[in-house]
Amino acid sequence: MKKHIKALQNLIGQENVKADKPHRLAYSYDATREHFEPDVVVFPKDEEDVSKILRYCNEHKIPVVPRGAGSGFTGGALPVGGGVVLAVEKYMNKILEIDTKNMVAVVQPGVINKDLQREVEKHGLFYPPDPASQDYSTLGGNVAENAGGMRAAKYGITKDYVMALRAVLPNGDIIRAGKRTIKDVAGYNIPGILIASEGTLAVITEITLKLLSKPKLTKTVMGVFPTVTAAMNAVYKSLAGGANPVAMEFLDNLTIRAVEEKFHKGLPVEAGAILISDIDGNVEEEIDYQIGLLEKFFKQNGATEFRIAKDEKEAADIWFARRNASQSITIYGSKKINEDVTVPRSELPRYLEEVEKISKKYNVKIPCFGHTGDGNVHTNVMVDGSDPKQVEIGYKAIEEIFQMTIDIGGTLSGEHGIGLSKAPFMKMAFSEAELGLFRRIKEAFDPNNILNPGKMGL
Amino acid sequence: MKKHIKALQNLIGQENVKADKPHRLAYSYDATREHFEPDVVVFPKDEEDVSKILRYCNEHKIPVVPRGAGSGFTGGALPVGGGVVLAVEKYMNKILEIDTKNMVAVVQPGVINKDLQREVEKHGLFYPPDPASQDYSTLGGNVAENAGGMRAAKYGITKDYVMALRAVLPNGDIIRAGKRTIKDVAGYNIPGILIASEGTLAVITEITLKLLSKPKLTKTVMGVFPTVTAAMNAVYKSLAGGANPVAMEFLDNLTIRAVEEKFHKGLPVEAGAILISDIDGNVEEEIDYQIGLLEKFFKQNGATEFRIAKDEKEAADIWFARRNASQSITIYGSKKINEDVTVPRSELPRYLEEVEKISKKYNVKIPCFGHTGDGNVHTNVMVDGSDPKQVEIGYKAIEEIFQMTIDIGGTLSGEHGIGLSKAPFMKMAFSEAELGLFRRIKEAFDPNNILNPGKMGL
Incomplete structure (x- = not known):
């Protein structure tokens, strides 16, 4: 690895490649509180740097994990197999343009969601997606996870606002996809497949977002x-x-x-x-x-x-x-097993009745709250984190909730993605044909499997 | 081919496999007025039939061209290399469900757009996408081309309404993608990539569409x-x-x-x-x-x-x-070279000024109309179709319009897709890296290149 660190330093500057213990520790965590240490953290200054890093790592088959704020709930930014954490929040954090004529913003992936909201509102414009993490999560992460939020009932989610992306493929190729136009049907819908791909297909380097007029x-x-x-x-x-x-x-x-x-x-x-x-x-x-x-x-x-x-x-x-x-619900237990399942709205009554039954069956408290306007219920199994037996029971309850959710037409995740923590449940939700297709898509983008390997159950 | 026709008849019934001249002629056309005769037309009764047809054709490397109403403007439904036309309009044309509780419709691909609109409006609901072809184009075709329409300025386009799809892969595998939920971030966004894929990746067999309340x-x-x-x-x-x-x-x-x-x-x-x-x-x-x-x-x-x-x-x-x-504009020439370029709205004044210059340069009339609310201008180069020289001049003018469109940040197609007629211009719009990615995605779905081969410049 030492050789590779030197090579990366030569490519993007010594000061932007950090392999010391404090950096490796700082970039080993995300909001799951699990941690995996990377071998090195790199801070690309721009798209060209991203391209150089990926080309090098692809040649040498070194894992690369793109990272925004590391605020994800499913381990998407965790470097489970070591390798390189590619952190965009240090340099690639600029709002490049607010185009009031076309009601479009162009941002780098490290821009914090709320900063964009604030900035566009100065122009009477409106960027609706508002995940609970809006004060610290980045728009790159929001796109990678297809973040939702409180306003999704009326205004939809991140995918409804992405008009175009620039991205770097694992081989270092720079692509752009989509246009600053409401309609664009030329070529395959690459933004469509990059959204919610959890950093496994490409590194997003620029995002063009649709804005609305701010209601009065x-x-x-x-x-x-x-x-x-x-x-x-x-x-x-x-x-x-x-x-x-x-x-x-x-x-x-x-x-x-x-x-x-x-x-x-x-x-x-x-x-x-x-x-x-x-x-x-x-x-x-x-x-x-x-x-x-x-x-x-x-x-x-x-x-x-x-x-x-x-x-x-x-x-x-x-x-x-x-x-x-x-x-507040932490009063019910020191460990919160926090899921974000989503069901068709008409199944909400039944979903919550079933959760109540599962709560009784396992004798665990399961406070629920969330975005019922779009069928998304934050379901929190609360257990004593210091008691391994309770934790095990908690996970059993969650597994039963997942199965019930799928049985009534719901999905494992409305907002948080699959990452690491929901990966074991992918076989519950998808057929072998579907998982095989996911793997072939992954291979079409990333034949050496260097981008965020070990995620999404692939 | 005779052997294959027999085999297909055994698979889905003799009466649903037609190789006579009238059928081959009837299914050789689309709205481009170009024509290519298929070897055989098949009429699947259901998803299982689609799966059988594709599995057989994949094994024998026979081209399969999915077809709705054949009302496309870019040749998407034309069997350019012969083979099988898979026509969904005969049997797979049912509205399966209008779920008023969740404001969702489930349809087969052969349902005509306007029929769905009418049906949901009886329930006070609203399906906004309204391509000019709404009276005869099918929802399967609308999804395959990501159709727009008049109401796109406020309500967006087909992709904004597709919640879930069922589809058959070229190897016969049946997949479902997406859920009857507003949010679903589990796995890759397969509906996202199938939309606008022009029948080159999979055959869509069922579509779940979001509905809105009908404004009063x-x-x-x-x-x-x-x-x-x-x-x-x-x-x-x-x-x-x-x-x-x-x-x-x-x-x-x-x-x-x-x-x-x-x-x-x-x-x-x-x-x-x-x-x-x-x-x-x-x-x-x-x-x-x-x-x-x-x-x-x-x-x-x-x-x-x-x-x-x-x-x-x-x-x-x-x-x-x-x-x-x-x-009406046919008064300016018997042949209309009709394009649907789209530009960022603020570039509309410049776009139309440039079209005017090109019109003068080539001495052809270019009447324009269309969906300026989303930057989509139907640009019609009118020439005398009986004069090959005029037709050639017309195509030169179109080529210059395409280049100018791309130079000002627009796209080759806002609604009609690439198909056959815009395929030669893909190299103008996309880099080698981008086209290479398209080809790898195509291969991930369709390694034998049986589905709608020769389209989209791939």
């Missing part, structure tokens, strides 16, 4: 429901009934109690569930129309309370519970 | 402009200024004159261009807000007239000109 008005509403089933019925019936909320988030009773215990905000701790929804638009009457639909469907499905926030402070109070759900 | 109100407006440049400035400035029209269509002076000459509707024949726009929404105030924006930006950019249709009849009158543009 937003309002927040909350519904309180006696049971989770009532709330879940309200979710899909509202949407099928014509409501088009920006977000339609939910907290179950365990989550409500946890937030209340931690923050004493006067939440309805007896409620089976609460739903929180944002509505946006440009005219008051449109907002009122949408709120009217939500009120109707919430009440028809048993809501005992329907509250409209009067101002920004009240809206922030309502959102407080949702934003602090994830950290 | 629609209004139509028209703006008259002294020059094309003024109109094109109005287009991109309206959108950048917050307008969100369903459609933003344009006709240039040549097109206006052609429609007027044919139909005597009192169109403004002195105008440089007209813009036609639909606005939709659920409340009057939202419609008024949007119309206000269009009026402001149209007038700021020189509109001499801004008309709001008072009722459906007036709206239909306004749309009449646009709907009859394509057939």
Whole structure:
């Protein structure tokens, strides 16, 4: 490896290739808290550097793991087989252009999601995808994982905003795919296959994103429901009934109690569930129309309370519970086995009833919250991390949840990807023919299997 | 070939395998008016039949060309090397499900676009993609070509509605990809790469489409402009200024004159261009807000007239000109070399100025109209089809238009695909590295190159 480190230093500069212990440690982690030390961390200054690194590593069959902020939940950025971590956050972190005429932003992969949101909003524009990690996750990572967020119910997910990419193939070839045009059907849809490919096919070096006009008005509403089933019925019936909320988030009773215990905000701790929804638009009457639909469907499905926030402070109070759900539920166990399964919206009532049964069967607490507007439920199996037996039980419960999810037409992952942690379940979700096709696609891009090897169960 | 025809008859039934001259002729054409006779036409009853056909043809290396309505403009459904035409319109033409709870439709590939639109609208739902061929083109073809349409400015194109696909690989393997969920990031994005793959990677056997709620109100407006440049400035400035029209269509002076000459509707024949726009929404105030924006930006950019249709009849009158543009411009020449280039919206003024220069240079009339809301201009080089020299000049003009389009950041095709007719221009649009990647992807799906060979310049 020493020889390779020297060679990489010659290629992109000594100061941009780090093999000391502190760097190897710092780049060994991600949000899974697992860790694997790379042999070396490289900081490319630009696309040319990325190309040089990949060409060299491809020739010498050295694994390369692209990395943004390392905030992923499934180990996508972990260098499981050692090798090179290619970190884009140091240099390749510029917003290159905000093209207000075409409503397009061009960014490097290391730009932080929220920084782009802030910048485009100065121009009256809007970049909707807002993963919970928006304050620190990078847009390169967002594209690699096809990140979602709270606003997906109305505005969709990262793939709905990627117009074009520049990328470097494992052999060092630089490609561009897509155009700064709404339509482009020339050639295969390369952006389509690079999105959600978890850094296994190419290293993304530039992203062209579609922007929208920022709606002028937003309002927040909350519904309180006696049971989770009532709330879940309200979710899909509202949407099928014509409501088009920006977000339609939910907290179950365990989550409500946890937030209340931690923050004493006067939440309805007896409620089976609460739903929180944002509505946006440009005219008051449109907002009122949408709120009217939500009120109707919430009440028809048993809501005992329907509250409209009067101002920004009240809206922030309502959102407080949702934003602090994830950290609050740690009262139920020191280890959180946190999954992001997604089901067809009409299966939400059944999904949560089945989770309840599994919770009882294994005698573990499973607080749930999340993006019910798009069927995405953050399902958290809470166990005592210091008790290996409990941890094992937790994983058994998760496995049963995965199987049940697939049985009702859902998917292993709505947002977080497969990475390392869900790789063992790929055979549950895909046939041998499908997995074989994945492998052949991987080979078409990366015949030496140097890019993020060992991920996605391939 | 006789042996193979027998074998196919044994596999899927004698009555579903036709090698007689009338069938071979009927399936030799598409909307390009070029023709290539297949050796045999097969009519699979279901996915199992498709699998049997492909497995057999793959073993014997016989070309298979999937075909919907054969309404494509670039020869995608033409069997250029003979072999088998696999026609889905006879049996695989059912709407399998309209799931109102999840706002999803499941269809076979031979369903006609407009039939689905009509059916879902009975449930208050909405399938936005509306290619000009909507009355006869199939959804399988729409997916294979990633069809657009008038409503793309606000609602996007086919790819924005495909949630899941079932498909058969050339080796006969049946795969499903995607879920009936808004989010799904497990595994590679196979629907993403099958969309726009022009029947070269797999045969699509089932399509799950996202539906929206049908907006309650629609209004139509028209703006008259002294020059094309003024109109094109109005287009991109309206959108950048917050307008969100369903459609933003344009006709240039040549097109206006052609429609007027044919139909005597009192169109403004002195105008440089007209813009036609639909606005939709659920409340009057939202419609008024949007119309206000269009009026402001149209007038700021020189509109001499801004008309709001008072009722459906007036709206239909306004749309009449646009709907009859394509057939009317044949007054300028018996042969129409009809392209669908797309440019970033802010480049529309420059694009049309350059087309004007090319028109003068080659002394050919080039009427333009189309979907300017998404930068997509139908550019029609009109020549005397009986004069080979004129036809040659026409193609030279088109080649220069393609090069200019690419130079200003546009794409060869916004809607029609590459197929046969644009294949010679792929080298103009893509680097050797990009074309090499396309070929490797093709090989990953179709190692024997049996599926729609000779298309897309691969």
